[in-house]
Amino acid sequence: MAYPRTVITEKFHPKPGKLMDQVREVLRYHHYSIRTEEAYVRWILQFIRFHHKQHPKNLGKTEIEGFLSYLASERHVAAATQNQAMNAIIFLYKRVLDMPIDDRIEALRAKKPKRLPTVLSRAEIRNLMSNMKGINHLMAMLLYGSGLRLMECIRLRVMDIDFDNHLIVVRDGKGNKDRSTLLPEILQDKLKHHLVKVKNIHQQDLEDGFGEVYLPNALSIKLKGAAKSWHWQYVFPSRRLSVDPRSGITRRHHIDETTLQKAVANAAKKAEIGKRASCHTLRHSFATHLLEDGVNIRILQELLGHKDVSTTEIYTHVMNKGFSDVQSPLENL
Numbered sequence: 370m371a372y373p374r375t376v377i378t379e380k381f382h383p384k385p386g387k388l389m390d391q392v393r394e395v396l397r398y399h400h401y402s403i404r405t406e407e408a409y410v411r412w413i414l415q416f417i418r419f420h421h422k423q424h425p426k427n428l429g430k431t432e433i434e435g436f437l438s439y440l441a442s443e444r445h446v447a448a449a450t451q452n453q454a455m456n457a458i459i460f461l462y463k464r465v466l467d468m469p470i471d472d473r474i475e476a477l478r479a480k481k482p483k484r485l486p487t488v489l490s491r492a493e494i495r496n497l498m499s500n501m502k503g504i505n506h507l508m509a510m511l512l513y514g515s516g517l518r519l520m521e522c523i524r525l526r527v528m529d530i531d532f533d534n535h536l537i538v539v540r541d542g543k544g545n546k547d548r549s550t551l552l553p554e555i556l557q558d559k560l561k562h563h564l565v566k567v568k569n570i571h572q573q574d575l576e577d578g579f580g581e582v583y584l585p586n587a588l589s590i591k592l593k594g595a596a597k598s599w600h601w602q603y604v605f606p607s608r609r610l611s612v613d614p615r616s617g618i619t620r621r622h623h624i625d626e627t628t629l630q631k632a633v634a635n636a637a638k639k640a641e642i643g644k645r646a647s648c649h650t651l652r653h654s655f656a657t658h659l660l661e662d663g664v665n666i667r668i669l670q671e672l673l674g675h676k677d678v679s680t681t682e683i684y685t686h687v688m689n690k691g692f693s694d695v696q697s698p699l700e701n702l
Contacts, residue, residue, distance in 0.1 A: 383465065388424070389414070395464050400586050403615060412457035425461060430472050433458055437476035448481035486653040487644050488687045494654060496640035497633070504624070505632035507559055508605060511537075512651035514553035516659075516672055518543065519648040523626050527564065528600035532557055539674065541585065548674040564604065571602050574621060579610060581620050656684045 381398045383391035389410060396406045413425075419436045420428055437455055440446045446454075455474060463469040489497065494513060501509055511522050521539050529538045535557075536549045552560075574580035581596040582603060588595060595601055603623040610621050630648055637646035644650070652673075659669055670681040 380467075381464075388465075392461060392465050397615060399464070408453060409457040409460060412454040413461050416454075416458055426466060426468065430470055430474065433470065434474055434476040437474065441477045441479040446479055448479040451479040485687050486683065487646070487650050488657045489642065489644065489646060489650060489654045491658065493640070493642050493644070497636050497642060497646065500636040500639040501632060504563070504605060505629055507556070507563060508629050509633055509651060510553070510556055512648055513655050514556060515550045516652050516655035517550065518652060519626055519629065523605060523623050523629070525604040526600070527602050527604060530560060530604065532561070542674050544676060546674055548671065550672045567602065567604065567606060568599060570606065570621070571599060574610070579619055579621070581618060583613065583620060583622065653684070656681070657688045660684055660688045
């Protein structure tokens with residue numbers, strides 16, 4: 370099941386003060402993640418600077434369209450990046466300034482390129498994994514074995530691992546959706562052994578007066594004591610305690626994603642893989658190899674958490690179609 374959400378219906382008015390402080394206050398009131406907060410603040414500042422530091426109250430639809438068109442035509446940002454910038458600006462006007470933009474935004478739209486995903490062969494996967502070790506190796510195996518996105522793996526909680534049913538529950542995945550995916554049997558003992566070590570770390574944190582973990586959607590208020598409970602802890606915690614920049618509480622957060630990104634890149638280099646291999650490449654390879662093994666595309670869609678099957682169908686273009694048995698007409702000239 371999904372993490373319980375706090376339904377907010379009343380209008381929230383931030384305290385008088387600097388605009389960006391008000392933006393952060395409203396974002397936190399609506400329980401946006403710290404990553405979204407950082408991104409929205411960054412885009413709003415860029416929007417203001419683009420219009421020579423004029424206050425957004427003096428700007429409107431025309432200026433929003435001008436900025437978004439500039440992102441597409443001059444900076445050549447991706448469609449998803451332009452959408453995030455637009456969402457940030459609309460949030461500013463609707464939630465912070467109480468000046469919702471009712472008219473349709475008709476900016477020049479960034480084109481979403483249709484690129485085929487990079488996929489590693491099974492031999493390349495083996496070579497890559499043989500050049501990894503420790504926790505990074507375990508996480509990389511989960512990316513490939515379960516089809517997880519990078520942050521889905523990094524943010525796994527203890528309660529998300531269902532050993533009995535051989536499943537991993539992904540909560541609040543892309544699009545705020547929950548799904549279940551495969552927990553490879555070959556990884557179960559490794560994961561159990563890993564969690565014993567993590568539990569020992571958590572127990573030591575509790576003895577030292579810490580042991581609290583970040584809970585989403587203000588659950589720390591609803592579920593008293595849950596932040597220190599074992600089942601809410603991260604499967605892959607950071608090596609160090611750190612101070613939460615918003616609450617000021619000292620916690621053990623999850624491992625930084627760049628750790629795994631660098632480990633995969635280094636392993637690909639050592640394995641001499643002549644492709645651009647990344648964490649997401651392992652997810653692409655998971656999907657493609659399952660299709661090659663005859664898994665129904667609708668089942669694959671569920672495992673990947675795709676809203677539309679057309680997104681999943683892109684993997685049919687990169688799967689091994691048995692072309693090795695087809696002879697080129699040039700051979701018979």
